[in-house]
Amino acid sequence: MPGRLVEQSPGISRFRVRCFASPRNDMANHETPMIRILSAALAVALLAFPFTPTRAADSPSREPYGIALEGFAYPYPVHLLPVVNDGEQLSMVYMDVSPAQPNGRTVVLLHGRNFPSSYWAPVIKMLSEAGFRVVVPDQIGFGKSSKPQGELHFDNLARNTIALLDHLKIDKAEIVAHSLGGMLGVRIARAYPDRVAHLVLTAPIGLEDYRLYVPPTPTEKMIETEDKLTAEGYRKQLQTNYAIKLPAEAITPFIDARFNIKGSPDYPRWLRAFVSSGQMIYREPVAHEIPLIALPTLFIMGADDHNAPGRPLAPEALRAKMGQNAELAKALATKMPNARAEVIPNTGHLVFLEAPEKYKELMLGFLGR
Numbered sequence: 001m002p003g004r005l006v007e008q009s010p011g012i013s014r015f016r017v018r019c020f021a022s023p024r025n026d027m028a029n030h031e032t033p034m035i036r037i038l039s040a041a042l043a044v045a046l047l048a049f050p051f052t053p054t055r056a057a058d059s060p061s062r063e064p065y066g067i068a069l070e071g072f073a074y075p076y077p078v079h080l081l082p083v084v085n086d087g088e089q090l091s092m093v094y095m096d097v098s099p100a101q102p103n104g105r106t107v108v109l110l111h112g113r114n115f116p117s118s119y120w121a122p123v124i125k126m127l128s129e130a131g132f133r134v135v136v137p138d139q140i141g142f143g144k145s146s147k148p149q150g151e152l153h154f155d156n157l158a159r160n161t162i163a164l165l166d167h168l169k170i171d172k173a174e175i176v177a178h179s180l181g182g183m184l185g186v187r188i189a190r191a192y193p194d195r196v197a198h199l200v201l202t203a204p205i206g207l208e209d210y211r212l213y214v215p216p217t218p219t220e221k222m223i224e225t226e227d228k229l230t231a232e233g234y235r236k237q238l239q240t241n242y243a244i245k246l247p248a249e250a251i252t253p254f255i256d257a258r259f260n261i262k263g264s265p266d267y268p269r270w271l272r273a274f275v276s277s278g279q280m281i282y283r284e285p286v287a288h289e290i291p292l293i294a295l296p297t298l299f300i301m302g303a304d305d306h307n308a309p310g311r312p313l314a315p316e317a318l319r320a321k322m323g324q325n326a327e328l329a330k331a332l333a334t335k336m337p338n339a340r341a342e343v344i345p346n347t348g349h350l351v352f353l354e355a356p357e358k359y360k361e362l363m364l365g366f367l368g369r
Contacts, residue, residue, distance in 0.1 A: 064263025067270050069144045072257055075121040078144060081164055085156045090146035092160055094137040096168065097124050103131030106170050108161065112179025113277050114238065116143040116257050123352055126360050135173070137164055139184070147273040152280045154187045162192055174367055176200040179349065180277065186286040189293050198367055199297045203305050203349050207328040209285040213318045214310035222275045231259045243304040243348030281309050291335035298340060298366045299329035300359060302347035
């Protein structure tokens with residue numbers, strides 16, 4: 001099967017791209033020779049001049065990324081898996097990192113809504129050093145994977161993830177999920193319990209049914225709102241919603257990954273897919289399924305994480321009741337036959353980046369290194 005391999009050398013430059021067979025990984029994502037020449041020129045320029053992340057994220061002049069994040073470097077080579085969702089031919093991108101000393105086990109990392117899977121880089125390194133093979137997909141609609149014309153659904157994303165395990169001949173894996181990935185992890189654990197050994201829910205959303213607080217919002221209204229958001233407004237949104245304890249420059253790649261796409265002619269399709277993921281969170285709750293999970297489950301929560309999608313749209317009297325995530329996790333764990341919740345003080349939504357040593361201790365201890 002023809003494939004495209006993207007390589008990066010961390011710490012040397014932001015970009016070093018090598019393409020094989022140059023296939024499309026999206027219906028509108030074909031890189032022309034001229035684009036590859038411009039990408040190479042950009043790489044040379046980045047080596048020649050100091051790069052200041054904060055200025056780049058807020059600058060009105062941006063080097064546009066493609067709809068599949070062409071131009072945004074990942075920490076390990078990426079591969080493509082063809083999938084079909086609702087009759088649409090799509091490509092799912094993933095990283096597959098082998099350890100130097102394998103322990104015979106595999107961890108699948110599931111990313112959140114506002115983050116490309118590249119943000120798992122320190123966790124990939126940690127797990128690999130512990131002997132785990134680490135498989136890290138970009139779900140359809142996110143990161144470097146295809147942006148579908150149709151709507152996103154957790155059931156499709158779950159089937160895609162199992163298809164990836166089948167493709168890689170992995171019978172059973174540890175599922176480690178963050179944020180929106182936590183909702184997907186719940187759906188996978190419920191639909192395919194025989195394929196999951198342990199479930200780690202890292203600052204998951206979906207611990208409550210947002211429909212109980214937030215009125216439905218038309219998709220076109222959500223598209224209009226998201227399109228008006230500026231890079232600086234997005235930075236403030238991340239810092240506020242996620243109680244981020246990281247330095248400003250650590251947030252910049254997330255802002256770049258979203259706003260550099262605005263220069264792409266395919267931006268409207270990206271935006272519609274992004275909004276579809278928000279509707280999926282709202283329309284397809286998993287909170288009622290969580291107590292039914294019998295698999296060994298660990299919630300790792302940030303004490304200051306009160307993220308609640310849609311809170312600004314809820315009636316003012318209900319907003320304060322939303323996003324009590326640490327307490328919700330502890331309550332849900334008591335209803336499950338084999339679960340516990342750990343809360344890390346002074347951390348927000350990006351708990352694995354904010355408290356890496358404690359996160360490592362909890363996760364490896366749970367997985368039974």
